[in-house]
Amino acid sequence: FFALADESKKLGIPFAGHIPWSVSTIEASDAGQKCFEHLGAAVSPRIVWDCSSMKDKLRKEGEDVFDGISIQAPLTPAQREALRSFPRKILETYDAREADALFARLARNNTWLCPTITVLRSMRSLYDENFTRDPRLKYMRRNIKENWAAKNNPFICRWTKEYQALEKRVYQKEMEVTGAMRRAGVEILAGSDEPNPFCFPGFSLHDELGLLVQSGLT
Numbered sequence: 001f002f003a004l005a006d007e008s009k010k011l012g013i014p015f016a017g018h019i020p021w022s023v024s025t026i027e028a029s030d031a032g033q034k035c036f037e038h039l040g041a042a043v044s045p046r047i048v049w050d051c052s053s054m055k056d057k058l059r060k061e062g063e064d065v066f067d068g069i070s071i072q073a074p075l076t077p078a079q080r081e082a083l084r085s086f087p088r089k090i091l092e093t094y095d096a097r098e099a100d101a102l103f104a105r106l107a108r109n110n111t112w113l114c115p116t117i118t119v120l121r122s123m124r125s126l127y128d129e130n131f132t133r134d135p136r137l138k139y140m141r142r143n144i145k146e147n148w149a150a151k152n153n154p155f156i157c158r159w160t161k162e163y164q165a166l167e168k169r170v171y172q173k174e175m176e177v178t179g180a181m182r183r184a185g186v187e188i189l190a191g192s193d194e195p196n197p198f199c200f201p202g203f204s205l206h207d208e209l210g211l212l213v214q215s216g217l218t
Contacts (some may be wrong), residue, residue, distance in 0.1 A: 005031035016112075021063050025050040025102060029111040035189060039115035039174055039181075047113070048170075048177055051099035052090055062086070075158065084163060087170045094173065099180065107185035115178045117211040118204045119193035124171045126150035126197060127164055136200050148197040179216025188212065 001020050008015045009032050016035035019028050025047050028036070039047050049058050061082065075083070106113070125131040127150055137145055150156045159167070182188055190212065192204035200207075 001028075002031055005033065008032065016114075019046055021046075021059075024055070024059065026105055029106050029109045032109075033111060035112040035114055037114050037116065037191070038193070039113060039117075039120070039178055047102075048094070048174060049090060050102055051095060051177065052093040053095040053098060054089065054093045055098065058086070058089060058093075080158075083158075087163075087166050091169060091173060099177065100184070103181050103184035103186055106181070110187070112187045112189055113178075113181055114189040114191040115174070115212075115215075116191045116193040116208070117175065117178065117215065118199050118208045119196045120171055120174055121211065122196065122198040123156065124164070124167045126153065126156050127159075131198065134198060134200075136203055139200070144195065153197065175211075175215040178212070182215075182217050188217065 001023050004015065014034040016033060016037065018037050019025055019033075023031075025036070036047060046059075046062070049055060049062070052058055122131070126148075132149075140148075146152055178188070190205060190208045192199045192208050194201050194204050198204075
């Protein structure tokens, strides 16, 4: 990662993308990563994790457990327990001072955020019939609609009702953090992560703009 960052800097080529497991949000920003994709607290996106008072411990646990998860393969008992406990740990250890320091650093480095709230919302709403009856489904091919169903999603179909409720709380925290980052001066890009479930081509960009307003943007 740091070799790529160094070469990009030498060549004057901006680089953006996900934050690797072994790199913290601040390390990636300080290295020159121009934009972070997604603002999540699930298996990969980790900005919210770095607002935790236990961020170093959570990161180590994440490297040990989540790095081996495949959406196709069955979960090990350790992975299943980690998936149950991590969102709760993130919510319980969220530290406003850690968050303020992180957001100020990102703003100072001119690191942008593409939160893709559309996909963060949809992944937490696949069991909600009011959500999954979206009339825009008429524009999608049958095989895509089938792939979008919760029962056919190898990751979502493992969620218990208790875990679904927990993830809804994490989503509200992600919305809160998006607004806080913008107020701290972090620049925001609108992205949708189409064609993930219910991220409709074209439409989802407009959905994202509305969700950004809900999160506190003007």
